[in-house]
Amino acid sequence: MGVGSGRLYAAVAAGGFRRYATYRAATAAGVFTNTVFGLILVYTYLALWEERPHLGGYDQAQAVTFVWLGQALLAALAIGGGGMENELMERIRTGDIAVDLYRPADLQLWWLAADVGRAVFQLLGRGVVPFVFGALLFPVALPREVSAWALFLVAVALAMLVGFALRYLVALSAFWLMDGTGVAHMAWIAGLFCSGMLLPLNVFPGALGEVVRVLPWSSLLQGPADVLLGEADPVGVFVFQASWAVALLALGRLVQSVATRRVVVQGG
Amino acid sequence: MTDGDGAAAGGAAFIELDGVEKVFDVRRKTGFLKRERREVRAVDGLSFTVARGEMVGYIGPNGAGKSTTIKMLTGILTPSGGRLRVAGIDPSRERTRLAHRIGVVFGQRTTLWWDLPLIDSYRLMHRMYRIPDARYRENLDRCVELLQLAELLEVPVRQLSLGQRMRGDIAAALLHDPDVLYLDEPTIGLDVVSKAKVRGFLRDVNAERGTTVLLTTHDLQDIEQLCSRVMVIDHGRLMYDGPLAGLHEVGESERTLVVDLERELPPVEAPAPARVVRVEGPRQWLAFPASASAAGLVAAIAARYPLVDLSVREPDIEAVIAKMYAERASA
Numbered sequence: 038m039g040v041g042s043g044r045l046y047a048a049v050a051a052g053g054f055r056r057y058a059t060y061r062a063a064t065a066a067g068v069f070t071n072t073v074f075g076l077i078l079v080y081t082y083l084a085l086w087e088e089r090p091h092l093g094g095y096d097q098a099q100a101v102t103f104v105w106l107g108q109a110l111l112a113a114l115a116i117g118g119g120g121m122e123n124e125l126m127e128r129i130r131t132g133d134i135a136v137d138l139y140r141p142a143d144l145q146l147w148w149l150a151a152d153v154g155r156a157v158f159q160l161l162g163r164g165v166v167p168f169v170f171g172a173l174l175f176p177v178a179l180p181r182e183v184s185a186w187a188l189f190l191v192a193v194a195l196a197m198l199v200g201f202a203l204r205y206l207v208a209l210s211a212f213w214l215m216d217g218t219g220v221a222h223m224a225w226i227a228g229l230f231c232s233g234m235l236l237p238l239n240v241f242p243g244a245l246g247e248v249v250r251v252l253p254w255s256s257l258l259q260g261p262a263d264v265l266l267g268e269a270d271p272v273g274v275f276v277f278q279a280s281w282a283v284a285l286l287a288l289g290r291l292v293q294s295v296a297t298r299r300v301v302v303q304g305g
Numbered sequence: 306m307t308d309g310d311g312a313a314a315g316g317a318a319f320i321e322l323d324g325v326e327k328v329f330d331v332r333r334k335t336g337f338l339k340r341e342r343r344e345v346r347a348v349d350g351l352s353f354t355v356a357r358g359e360m361v362g363y364i365g366p367n368g369a370g371k372s373t374t375i376k377m378l379t380g381i382l383t384p385s386g387g388r389l390r391v392a393g394i395d396p397s398r399e400r401t402r403l404a405h406r407i408g409v410v411f412g413q414r415t416t417l418w419w420d421l422p423l424i425d426s427y428r429l430m431h432r433m434y435r436i437p438d439a440r441y442r443e444n445l446d447r448c449v450e451l452l453q454l455a456e457l458l459e460v461p462v463r464q465l466s467l468g469q470r471m472r473g474d475i476a477a478a479l480l481h482d483p484d485v486l487y488l489d490e491p492t493i494g495l496d497v498v499s500k501a502k503v504r505g506f507l508r509d510v511n512a513e514r515g516t517t518v519l520l521t522t523h524d525l526q527d528i529e530q531l532c533s534r535v536m537v538i539d540h541g542r543l544m545y546d547g548p549l550a551g552l553h554e555v556g557e558s559e560r561t562l563v564v565d566l567e568r569e570l571p572p573v574e575a576p577a578p579a580r581v582v583r584v585e586g587p588r589q590w591l592a593f594p595a596s597a598s599a600a601g602l603v604a605a606i607a608a609r610y611p612l613v614d615l616s617v618r619e620p621d622i623e624a625v626i627a628k629m630y631a632e633r634a635s636a
């Protein structure tokens with residue numbers, strides 16, 4: 038991959054960013070939803086941690102921080118849907134994917150770039166406001182050192198890669214299933230549960246906890262949260278996330294090459 | 306760089322098909338858990354060549370296999386059999402390498418970025434095809450001028466009308482100076498003015514750049530105005546390949562000679578195979594083979610009858626083709 042393709046995918050990412058930036062009303066509605074969701078979860082957590090202090094090793098402020106982090110990352114990582122997968126599945130179903138395939142660009146890199154552009158927009162456009170709102174109104178546990186925030190951003194970037202890789206696989210299923218919405222819904226539910234969006238993963242007891250903590254979804258929210266809260270060794274988290282990213286992206290490439298070779302492009 | 310291997314691979318035949326087949330496996334549910342497998346031979350032993358710089362019409366009834374052929378020529382579908390080369394490249398094997406040499410417009414689809422201004426899509430093409438800056442600007446200016454896109458560049462694609470979008474798509478397919486342009490129904494849904502603009506532009510591109518053009522359409526005027534050669538396919542097989550005028554012979558079509566005589570007369574006795582098909586007062590209609598000359602017929606009539614005026618009507622190409630499609634369907 039040369040400088041030329043670097044510029045191409047940078048342009049694709051910039052386009053992805055601007056596309057979402059054009060929908061201001063949707064962004065405002067999203068900010069409102071994330072804030073309301075955050076409030077509901079915060080009061081639930083406060084009640085829970087009142088009853089069971091230090092549940093999962095978090096104190097109350099850490100639990101509250103976790104909630105607002107989740108709301109800040111929910112749209113960016115498209116954990117509950119809303120990423121590129123809907124569009125890609127629709128393109129496969131209608132045959133518009135043909136257009137993407139006869140171009141001199143790599144399908145996976147193209148969609149990754151577009152999704153990163155979207156994710157960065159949503160992190161800024163939809164994530165920051167609920168997070169600041171939560172941090173001002175509730176007791177939170179945030180680091181003061183810039184380095185901790187830098188490490189957190191690295192974890193978020195890796196989470197974007199893992200999140201994309203998972204959703205890309207989901208979208209490619211449309212090549213075989215035609216209608217991939219069922220798979221997509223299952224993936225979103227799995228994502229909400231297994232990323233820690235509903236409850237931090239370190240709260241889950243026994244074998245269930247062991248399992249969800251090694252699944253790729255824990256890279257999405259649990260990983261970055263533990264880095265920010267200082268609850269995990271950042272390098273360990275990065276290695277865990279990067280391993281899943283590499284494995285899932287490689288699997289995506291494999292599936293993509295099978296799909297585009299064997300499977301038929303729809304429509305006249 | 307692309308020009309170099311083009312010359313090596315080029316020669317006479319730029320697009321080359323030899324016994325190409327495409328079979329789709331269609332599974333249909335026939336009952337609970339029961340599925341029936343059926344084969345659809347969309348393209349069935351197709352062979353033809355297109356030389357560099359040719360502009361060829363590719364027509365046939367719905368479901369004939371036109372779009373399937375074009376998809377194979379772009380490399381997004383792999384043929385089930387036969388041999389296919391474009392600029393010496395096997396499209397499905399080297400899709401990305403071929404992509405730099407071809408431009409594609411699928412009338413029903415768009416390559417443009419739906420939510421963003423038209424110009425953003427062009428900037429992306431600039432990067433994607435690695436078009437040298439000067440070349441990009443030159444080509445863009447030209448397309449903007451000839452396709453009248455100046456006012457549209459800052460408009461998000463989703464706000465363009467169909468005709469505007471199509472013009473935008475055609476420009477997008479040509480910014481990288483492709484050697485060959487595949488057009489799958491580029492005038493579908495366009496009004497008369499837009500069609501004229503698109504046709505004029507395509508004619509220029511072909512004449513000035515020597516771009517090879519393969520054009521699929523249901524609008525025979527596209528073919529009449531643009532293509533010296535037409536291929537007709539049906540059920541995935543080539544039915545006709547030659548000049549558009551030649552279709553008349555294949556279709557056994559007839560021209561009509563309309564004569565105005567001085568007064569009402571019984572049907573004129575014309576040399577066979579010409580014959581009178583209609584009489585209305587002093588005006589008579591004679592049908593004769595499209596391949597035969599009208600001059601002899603006119604002379605024969607003028608010698609024996611008081612001729613005042615005459616006109617020759619060309620056969621309607623639409624009617625010829627409709628007849629041809631109908632015959633194949635019943636065959």
Ligand SMILES: Nc1ncnc2c1ncn2[C@@H]1O[C@H](COP(=O)(O)OP(=O)(O)OP(=O)(O)O)[C@@H](O)[C@H]1O
Pocket residue numbers: 301302303304305329330331345346347365366367368369370371372373374
């Ligand atoms: N993805 C597919 N799966 C199964 N059959 C297909 C598929 N695509 C095309 N076909 C079949 O192949 C045949 C040729 O289709 P194609 O789209 O090439 O026709 P066409 O000549 O472009 O027709 P039209 O003028 O309607 O666009 C049709 O019988 C069609 O049903």
Ligand SMILES: [Mg+2]
Pocket residue numbers: 305371372373489
């Ligand atoms: Mg078609």
